[in-house]
Amino acid sequence: MSEIILGTNQYGKAENRIVRIYRDTPRHEIHDVNVSTCLRGDFSAAYLAGDQSEVLPTDTQKQTAYAYAKEKGLTSIEDYGLALARHFVHDVAPVQGARIEIDEYAWQRAVVDGAEHDHTWIRTGQEVRTAAITVDAEGEWVVGGxxxxxxxxxxxxxxxxxxxxxxxxxxxxxxxxxxxxxxxxxxxxxxxxxxxxxxxxxxxxxxxxxxxxxxxxxxxxxxxxxxxxxxxxxxxxxxxxxxxxxxxxxxxxxxxxxxxxxxxxxxxxxxxxxxxxxxxxxxxxxxxxxxxxxxxxxx
The missing domain is CATH 3.10.270.10 (Urate Oxidase;)
Structure with a gap:
């Protein structure tokens, strides 16, 4: 008779909606993203026995994503995603691999009296930019899109x-x-x-x-x-x-x-x-x- 075992698993916080506005000059900049974080490692105790001692809460992942938008910056989504993934893998002991998936939504500056406005934008209907970043002990991978x-x-x-x-x-x-x-x-x-x-x-x-x-x-x-x-x-x-x-x-x-x-x-x-x-x-x-x-x- 076959034995029932736990297969491949992962967990994270999906679709954190983050808007980062840079206000360093009178001309502001906006970056509007949807960030999903995913952690990989030996979390079998959580699945098999409900033991959460090795589980970094998904809420903590969310808080980190928001904090890093300020602490590390959010200009290139690839750099931001690499910073998040490296943190989870290198700073959280049970985590062996991290996957960060990001969608970025485009905004176009509003034109007022023939000139681009410094702090008003119109959501454009163009493509959504994407990035997927994976970090583990074997290396780092970035997929743009x-x-x-x-x-x-x-x-x-x-x-x-x-x-x-x-x-x-x-x-x-x-x-x-x-x-x-x-x-x-x-x-x-x-x-x-x-x-x-x-x-x-x-x-x-x-x-x-x-x-x-x-x-x-x-x-x-x-x-x-x-x-x-x-x-x-x-x-x-x-x-x-x-x-x-x-x-x-x-x-x-x-x-x-x-x-x-x-x-x-x-x-x-x-x-x-x-x-x-x-x-x-x-x-x-x-x-x-x-x-x-x-x-x-x-x-």
Whole structure:
């Protein structure tokens, strides 16, 4: 008869909403983040016997996240996440590994009388910046990224010569709208670099390839995105991309005697094709626990 045992486990404080405002000058700066902390180690006594003696409370993790926003600063989310993870691993004896996952929300300065205002912002609807930091006795890993970046081009996309069977009714096309809500994550091969400049540069490459590639398939576009990022940044080891195909279908206006020359579309949000790809270097260093997530761990 088999024995029932405790498997892999971890615990932490999810989704701490932290806003850090810098007031050092009359022109204030804002950083708005959602921080999840996760601790790893031998916490079996807590699960098997309810023994909390080795458990750092999740409330303590929350308090640390807020305190570090002031004590260590919150400018680059990667540096902030590294500081938190290093603290939990190096300063809390039972903790063998820490995972910090961060979303950063963008704010744009309000324009008043033609000039940017010093302390008023408008929440922008652009992508959410992400970072995932893992620290343990074996090393440190940083994964940068973005999600919810909605992007569309009105031409320059095709889908034809595909496999068909008796259930295929889709017509091939050599001119279609291509749109997606992109999620991209990239694993750094170093923790010593300019996080801000690299993030902006990666985003620039992703948008550029989406725009300029004459796409025969969304799969091809994703590969070209990842390839461009790796060619531009030697400090990045691999890129992972996920893209739902947000379909736009030409709407039939013929019942009204109106010709529609690919100008009016129905944006159909579901069902959708979901395309994923990893683009990597053949000599990339091992990922270790870089992709072992906290939120969504059971998915």
């Amino acid at each position: 973005l999600k919810d970046m909605t992007i569309l081009k009105s031409t320059g996309s095709e889908f034809a010569d595909f496999l068909t069977d008796p259930y295929t009714i889709l017509e091939p096309t050599h001119d279609r709208v291509m749109a997606t809500s992109l999620t991209a994550q990239w694993r750094y091969a170093s923790t010593d670099l300019d996080w801000e400049a690299t993030y902006e540069g990666v985003k620039t490459q992703l948008v550029k390839q989406f725009a300029v590639v004459q796409s025969l398939a969304l799969q091809q576009t994703l590969f070209e995105m990842g390839k461009a990022v790796l060619e531009t940044y030697p400090t990045i080891a691999e890129v992972r991309l996920a893209a739902p195909n947000k379909h736009h279908f030409v709407y039939d206006l013929s019942p009204f005697g109106v010709e529609n020359h690919r100008e009016v579309f129905n944006a159909d949000d579901r069902p959708y094709g979901f395309i994923q790809a990893t683009v990597t270097r053949d000599d990339a260093p091992p990922p270790g626990p870089a992709w072992d997530s906290y939120q969504g761990w059971l998915v």
